[in-house]
Amino acid sequence: MKKILGILGVAFLGGAVSLTGYKMLLEQPQTVIQHQEPALQTVKANYTSPILNTSSVPTDFTEAAESTVHAVVHVKNTAVRTQQDPVSFFFGGNGTRKFEQVGTGSGVIISPDGYIVTNNHVIDGATDIEVTLNNKKKLKATLVGADSERDIALLKIETDVDLPNIPFGNSDNVKVGEWVLAVGNPYNLTSTVTAGIVSAKGRDLEGNRNIESFIQTDAAVNPGNSGGALVNTRGELIGINTAITSRTGSFIGYSFAVPSNIAKKIIDDLLEYGTVQEAILGINIDQGEKDIEGVKIGSVDKDSDAVKAGLKEGDIITKVNNIKITKFSDLKGQLTAKRPGEYVDVTVNRDGTDLTKTVKLSKKSTFYSTTLGTNFKDITDKDKKMYNIEGGAKIVSTVNRIFLEYNLDKGYILTKINGKSISSASEATSVLDGSQSGRFLLEMINPKGEIERFRY
Template sequence: MFKKIILSSILTSFTIAASISFKEAQDNVRRVNPQGSDNSVILSYHDSIKDAKNSVVNISTSKTVTRARDPFFDDFFNDPYFRRFFDIPQQRGGSNKEVVNSLGSGVIISSDGYIITNNHVVENTDEITVNLVNSNEEYKAKVIGNDPKTDLAVIKIEAKNLAAISFADSDDLMEGDVVFAIGNPFGVGSSITTGIISALNKDNIGLNQYENFIQTDASINPGNSGGALVDSRGALVGINSAILSRSGGNNGIGFAIPSNMAKNIAKSLIEKGKVERGFLGVSITSLQGDSKTVYTNKEGALITDVEKGSAADKAGLKRGDLVLKVNEKNIKNANDLKNYIGTLSPNEKIVLIYERDGVTKSVTFSLQAQSEALSAEGLIDGLELKDLDKQSRSNIPNSVNGVFVSSVKKDSKAENAGFEVGDIIIAVEQNEIKNIQELSNALKANRSKSFIKIWVYRQGYAQLLILR
């Protein structure tokens, strides 16, 4: 009897909860064939993307890498009886050198041979070969410039009358827009996949320093990197860059670098050979949780620290100021501010609008060059440091990022801690380091500690050093 009462109570409760009314879709809908009543018509985007397809090239690269040998396996495999039995040539020298080949894609942006691609496709390569669509001719390419902070690079081939792609304004994109990914997946040659724009302005993915990705479910696979993401007109909206995948294949989450960012970076690399960015000199975060309740504006970039002597410091900006707008650009979060300042040049004058103590204020000032605003000197006593470049990255895997140790002063705090020339500082405590700016921020955040744990990459391994 007790069980029946309980069951009856449950059923009564369920009946009450199920009394909700739902909004019903319209009845009597009709299904319409996209091509209408004319069965001789095939729905196709062929004419829209045929020109864009001719603007996407296949890129193959090669480089020689040196791999350290494992002493145990060296002894085992260098045994003369073993090598004679398996007919393996005798190895000489202290390391293994091998040629590594890889594939990618690129997009023609000018009729005279300039091509934009991902930096990771062409970085630290010995040779770059480009194949055009519907052509058996191969072209040797040279790197014009690269920008690891956005993972973009420009290469050039000696050719004329090429099919340059048309650029779309990526700021006009909307979720749900139909897009096509064009590239060279798995080295099978020119291929096209389709999908929609799944999301916009994706950041904190952890791939690049400057992130404002377009997310798409159009299939992007290994080999698509550097290829084109185009809209239904065939205009370039992004450069395919990465996927989220546990298996290495497409899972419907791909990322592309917006065409507006790609255009600005390519222009700078072609005209100057490098990207020069304006430097504000602040640490920032986005408004979250309770911090939104203390500001009149609910969106913006919150300044958490101002570097002494920086452009922001000279302009009078302070910790706690909420940046709302720079020039005509509305700032919704920290990533907006970082990415926008990154498109501006050193010494460029800006108008910055911010909130302080509930009052909206405005200040006009000029940005600095990052090299002027941030010096590596004195960050760690006894060390000369520099950001990784092509020369200092020699024989270092592309997956390793950090700050390169170019000199260690004798009897300094750095030498006592165990630093060596050639070390790459990859982390401070639990914070990964990609450049001098991030190293400076991490050291400041931990300066109150009696010792700081610093991780360095040395001879293929991560090692822990203690800085006191």
Template structure:
């Protein structure tokens, strides 16, 4: 009897131990997270499915791309001379302005073994001297080969003596949203800094509706000093030049923007071959479609570029494009918004042929269009000017000049009050005769920042007028 009691006691104790172990070690792992009111959600996956197939971020290997790129990204030191915020007693006594050297820094990317470097125009703007520091801490003076304000791209050259490591251009049109990228630059004067992210969006316009830009947007951390640095894919190919951030503080808060490599490469090639950027235009005006715009136009499409008018002297006119047509693709590039259109055309030159796919009355058509030279230019103080025909010049009794196409908003009230209107002919700028928009662009590009803009024009009454703008 005593043995039976002992066995029963041992059995009971064994059951208690087994049940306690189950409760303590096994059952708690099966608790549904939604019943844990005080448990941090960050401790649980966002899906109830097994994550056994999840690939952690650290399996994406950027070491090869980083190694290829860090030696090709340089530090750019821009020295300018400007008015100092602090004035000395002597400055006050003699009534002079205090000129002090001012230092700005940024990044650049070596794109050839003989020392050509691409950077942002705003990094080197106004420079009196430029110093380039390589990743091995060697320093060289740089000269400016050419710049383009529109795309914010500049080309520099250093003489290093030996062949330099360089980055090769990739095809930014082939870059995909969600693709991993590296941003390499010199933020806050730190050399060779590498950050990683993904492409968040493409064809992003930051001009507030003027649709003159087409950036790659990424969430790779970019800060002041990164401007002009490299955005590369996982192979180390250059797909963008880091240019801007979206921030209310001046530092990175999650979004950065890069000029696509196809645009940057075309600008560099134009500067090297022609000395300036060759812009080919389609010759249409209009706007991007959305549901509201489509409803007002009584069209069924909500994506694409709606043609509102066609320039008679353009390839689009010659190809038969008409008002009401909707462009949905150019070559292999889908056109969903205006910046898709402008971004792709920024990679083209006059006389290039593009294949335009468009909808007309619901029917899909395709035509080849030969791009023509840009015949307009925007003078901020005046407005848009365009090449004038022989008949228009004869009407104003002049042999040279460009026509005011649209008066700008800044001074339009003042100019109209003085009799200036659309159609008037600008004959010279800063005492240099102009015959076309290329002349206008060249004069304004080479004008010192401190020099006022002097415009001479003939109004509709045949009177010669002169205006000075600071």
């Protein structure tokens, strides 16, 4: 009997061990975790919160997405690059080889007849531009014009049908905290829509020497989104997505867009004049004043309309056309969206008193190239006739050590950069400062009328 009980005990024990091993090795353990939300601390107060009209707060972005996604296109650019090839040199070649470099981005259709706005860096240096519509149709695009300083370019595609397009909104009316959508083609993922809010306006990015009036959002933007649309919940274009702040190259929380008012003004200028018309107030800023809300006038150009309007040194600009100005990027953004000859109402604080002056904007006459450390201005009709040229950029002053060493200073006219003719001072600085290579073959006319060429 004891023997039988011992056998049964061993059997039960073996079964238990086997069952335990099966549970541990073959079955997935299941763990049930109970979540308990901590109670929020309640603080009593005498303040009664106003009742919000929640019906006006957007919770559904489908209409805005539907009205915009078909008007955002995929932009593919192909550029022919030249690269040093020492192997070719040893086998009787010229030591270089050509190769195609392909880049992609986004663009926004802004008219039914096929005008498309994108970033200049999306198509910079392209020899071939192809646009893919949201319906997968591919079309060749031509470059109408570009402005590298503000990173905006205008393309045109030909089609027999009216294209879906996005109307421009007024970027001055955009409010911090407002919902926005970013529409584009990140990582070649076409027709991608992300949502966020406006985080800031008039943002000045460190290291960006050009546009200083970005709209900052937290809508996810990644490589490929460049040139895409930033729209409000009504489906209006309020910005062109342009940049992100990142240490990895991917989105980490903030993206930046060129305001639509600036983009529209640039497009209108390119269509009407072929180049951007820059407007200035005719003042110099007091860069030493940092702890004020507004922009302090350091000096007033005696030949500008600012003198006639009554602006004075020491005035602090607080508004332009009733738009609040708290820093220089706010002022620059307002002026960038205007044309020479337009009138603006400038509110200044003078010794504690607010005054409003109506100022006629002047045309910017000199343009500074940070690459060359040189100021240029447009040539006159007299210059064109004297040197038998159609366009160019005359050197006004320079701090470039090499230029000074070779006496390439006042009076020299820059006519070509890397074999391309230059029509104006604005175009010259745009090409020079927008180049990625930083290497130039400069063709100039000296004051004697002789052509000189320099590699820089």
